Amino acid sequence: xxxxxxxxxxxxxxxxxxxxxxxxxxxxxxxxxxxxxxxxxxxxxxxxxxxxxxxxxxxxxxxxxxxxxxxxxxxxxxxxxxxxxxxxxxxxxxxxxxxxxxxxxxxxxxxxxxxxxxxxxxxx
Numbered sequence: 001x002x003x004x005x006x007x008x009x010x011x012x013x014x015x016x017x018x019x020x021x022x023x024x025x026x027x028x029x030x031x032x033x034x035x036x037x038x039x040x041x042x043x044x045x046x047x048x049x050x051x052x053x054x055x056x057x058x059x060x061x062x063x064x065x066x067x068x069x070x071x072x073x074x075x076x077x078x079x080x081x082x083x084x085x086x087x088x089x090x091x092x093x094x095x096x097x098x099x100x101x102x103x104x105x106x107x108x109x110x111x112x113x114x115x116x117x118x119x120x121x122x123x124x
């Protein structure tokens with residue numbers, strides 16, 4: 001006896017068609033980046049207080065002059081923030097100076113997106 005797929009009987013019954021694949025977490029990294037390092041207008045010194053949507057768990061206040069604090073400060077927005085936050089909190093020269101160490105904290109896909117889209121000179 002032949003199975004009728006039109007009536008929903010047979011092997012195809014109950015199967016769901018695969019929907020569109022959800023975007024991977026890192027795939028939106030490039031969309032969140034400013035178009036160039038020149039758009040980064042964050043402070044080079046002083047204290048920065050990150051908003052809750054960026055630093056939602058734990059410390060929010062950082063001294064930009066302290067290299068260790070700056071590393072944590074820059075790691076958070078690169079992982080969690082939107083374009084406007086990156087422009088507001090990251091400083092161009094400071095990011096370039098900490099990038100060799102900071103890049104080690106990023107996963108390969110996010111690191112690749114950052115280096116291709118924002119920091120191509122540092123990728124070499």
